[in-house]
Amino acid sequence: MLDLGLEPYGAVLERQLALLEERIQGRVPDTLILVEHPPVVTLGRAKTTANLRHTPEALRASGIEFFEVSRGGDATYHAPGQLVGYPIFDLRQHGRDVLRFCRGVEAALGGVLEAVGLRARSVPGKAGVWVGDRKIASLGISLRRWVTFHGFALNVGVDLAGFQVIRPCGEEPGVMTSMEALLKRSVAMGEVRSRVVAEFARVFGFGEQPAVSR
Amino acid sequence: MATRLDVPQLGLTMETGTILQWVKAEGDKVEKGQPVVVIQTDKVEYEVEAPVAGTLLKIAAKEGAELPVGSLMGVIGQAGEDISALLGGAPAPARGRGEPTGQVVDSSTGGPGVGIPQAVRPESTSRPIDTSTRQAAPRAPGERVKISPVAKKLAQDHEIDVNALTGTGPEGRIVREDVEKAIAAKSTVPSVGYPQGGRAPSAEPQAVTPETIPLSGMRKVIFERMGQSSREAARVTLFADADLTELVRLRQAKAAEWERRFGLKPSYSDLIHLAVARALREEPRINCRLDGQAVRVRREVNLSFAVDLGEGLVAVVIKDADKKSLADLASAARDLAERARAGKLTSDDMADGTFTVTNLGGLGVEHFTPIINQPQAGILGVGKIMEKPVVRDGGIHVRSMLTLSLVFDHRLLDGAPAAKFLAKVKELLENPAWIW
Numbered sequence A: 001m002l003d004l005g006l007e008p009y010g011a012v013l014e015r016q017l018a019l020l021e022e023r024i025q026g027r028v029p030d031t032l033i034l035v036e037h038p039p040v041v042t043l044g045r046a047k048t049t050a051n052l053r054h055t056p057e058a059l060r061a062s063g064i065e066f067f068e069v070s071r072g073g074d075a076t077y078h079a080p081g082q083l084v085g086y087p088i089f090d091l092r093q094h095g096r097d098v099l100r101f102c103r104g105v106e107a108a109l110g111g112v113l114e115a116v117g118l119r120a121r122s123v124p125g126k127a128g129v130w131v132g133d134r135k136i137a138s139l140g141i142s143l144r145r146w147v148t149f150h151g152f153a154l155n156v157g158v159d160l161a162g163f164q165v166i167r168p169c170g171e172e173p174g175v176m177t178s179m180e181a182l183l184k185r186s187v188a189m190g191e192v193r194s195r196v197v198a199e200f201a202r203v204f205g206f207g208e209q210p211a212v213s214r
Numbered sequence B: 001m002a003t004r005l006d007v008p009q010l011g012l013t014m015e016t017g018t019i020l021q022w023v024k025a026e027g028d029k030v031e032k033g034q035p036v037v038v039i040q041t042d043k044v045e046y047e048v049e050a051p052v053a054g055t056l057l058k059i060a061a062k063e064g065a066e067l068p069v070g071s072l073m074g075v076i077g078q079a080g081e082d083i084s085a086l087l088g089g090a091p092a093p094a095r096g097r098g099e100p101t102g103q104v105v106d107s108s109t110g111g112p113g114v115g116i117p118q119a120v121r122p123e124s125t126s127r128p129i130d131t132s133t134r135q136a137a138p139r140a141p142g143e144r145v146k147i148s149p150v151a152k153k154l155a156q157d158h159e160i161d162v163n164a165l166t167g168t169g170p171e172g173r174i175v176r177e178d179v180e181k182a183i184a185a186k187s188t189v190p191s192v193g194y195p196q197g198g199r200a201p202s203a204e205p206q207a208v209t210p211e212t213i214p215l216s217g218m219r220k221v222i223f224e225r226m227g228q229s230s231r232e233a234a235r236v237t238l239f240a241d242a243d244l245t246e247l248v249r250l251r252q253a254k255a256a257e258w259e260r261r262f263g264l265k266p267s268y269s270d271l272i273h274l275a276v277a278r279a280l281r282e283e284p285r286i287n288c289r290l291d292g293q294a295v296r297v298r299r300e301v302n303l304s305f306a307v308d309l310g311e312g313l314v315a316v317v318i319k320d321a322d323k324k325s326l327a328d329l330a331s332a333a334r335d336l337a338e339r340a341r342a343g344k345l346t347s348d349d350m351a352d353g354t355f356t357v358t359n360l361g362g363l364g365v366e367h368f369t370p371i372i373n374q375p376q377a378g379i380l381g382v383g384k385i386m387e388k389p390v391v392r393d394g395g396i397h398v399r400s401m402l403t404l405s406l407v408f409d410h411r412l413l414d415g416a417p418a419a420k421f422l423a424k425v426k427e428l429l430e431n432p433a434w435i436w
Helices: A009-025 A056-061 A098-115 A160-165 A179-183 A189-204 B084-088 B121-126 B149-157 B176-188 B217-232 B245-262 B268-282 B326-341 B415-430
Strands: A002-006 A031-036 A040-043 A065-068 A075-078 A082-088 A121-123 A126-131 A134-144 A147-155 B003-006 B016-022 B035-041 B044-049 B054-059 B066-068 B072-077 B235-243 B288-291 B294-297 B303-308 B313-318 B355-359 B378-382 B386-392 B395-409
Touching (some): A082 A189, A098 A121, A098 A147, B313 B326, B378 B415
Parallel strands (some): A002 A031, A040 A065, B355 B378
Antiparallel strands (some): A121 A126, B054 B072, B235 B395, B303 B313, B386 B395
């Protein structure tokens, strides 16, 4: 587990890609990066620019970074209050099944939500984790030589108004929700982080892992 | 020799891949391990790397095309190399988004013994072909094969099934070149072996029975999971005979009414699912799983049952089965089984089962001891309902009897709660008035 706190998207992307190469070489174990990003819009390779409601320039002018990245999925928005996870896992040690891996990530996030009394579900044909008809977590996984990168974004207490700048994965911005919005109380990010780590350990069968900070 | 670049199988349930982006263009040199094309399936993006160094000779599928697993995306080889054999080996009629054509194996013209060459069949059933390179007319199922005498002789000599070919001659007539290409494809394309993506080979009457079944795909998953469960679980089997005479009678009496009300007739499996789901709610101790260093008893009853796919099987899950009516259970089971056989299951359909029922009664089995579907703690084997002589009140009666075989993992629970659960299933099946 690599807990990066709050760090800009670009720096974490570089870190992620470096770790991906090291994982492919077998020099590091499976690693889950957890981080929050300052406001940023990223566009996956599906690249539906129509799902950006503002030009990259306009976004940058209002203090939101913009990146085009090589991951699955469409437009995504990250901001503080949203827990972003990048699992760098070698699927050759997890059954060589990337769809099962995605189900695992959804199950882990489902477990995190269940612990606070929210019933999560996945919607066939739609990525992410949903509570009722609202989307609480986005998923965009990539795979290089059976090693996963990119990952998930779980809305903990993020300001949902921020999603107005995009059509998240082609959906209406109003479809997004967060743990705080549903529970109508504040949720400690630290607790969610430890829950996510515990759930990933449960679902993917890791034992006690040394947590590394920074 | 030129090498095919096929849509890879990245998961057991993966059916198709969508071409997102060609990183390389036709004629580009590629190094081994360099990304050539990016595909997407479900939520996942995957960079397909060159398996060999060479030149990207052909792009056979455009960006945006959705192709079945195993389909040809491109060919890598040496510049100037003749790759017509790889491209034209077993042509299928072009169909926009690359749906399986389904017309290749034609049961009305090919009887038993008409072997589909294994090397050709998997591609020929699923490979979409770029419309720009081929103008052949597809043949309707049942239509007589038009073939020139020379081509026919050649096909017979090389054991090529002409039903699997699309002719490029006048009016779709199969000519010598078509057969020659098929022969070339047969010798250069390595056997792909098994149909991918959980599709049942039994859908095709002449499906080849290979002598060697590779430990890959679904077979490998079953191999590993069954072995692991067998090694780990402390298995105990409890048997009980249930008297289903009353249930059989009620089912017959109610059949017409059910048909009218629900549009379907619940099977014995459906009735057993219902009884098991309710018994799990009343005796929930066996509805548990190993969770780290603890045994977690689950509140929700998610009933798994196995669907036979011909070669391989898959366990599908009816969520909250204890809260469903008989009609809802029956239609959920049908829907899941149909989608399993069509290879159209979603992740949700297979996830988070809490207990499994497996039924071999339809195949004449009386009782058996199934392997536990981990991380679950129990599995109920259901045998064949048979009329048997039963002694009751000092007399011999003919009753419809069913043997239930409950296997549980003694590490996670003990004999008494398992026995109570089994007794509850038996009680519900023997006194079926609660069903309606």
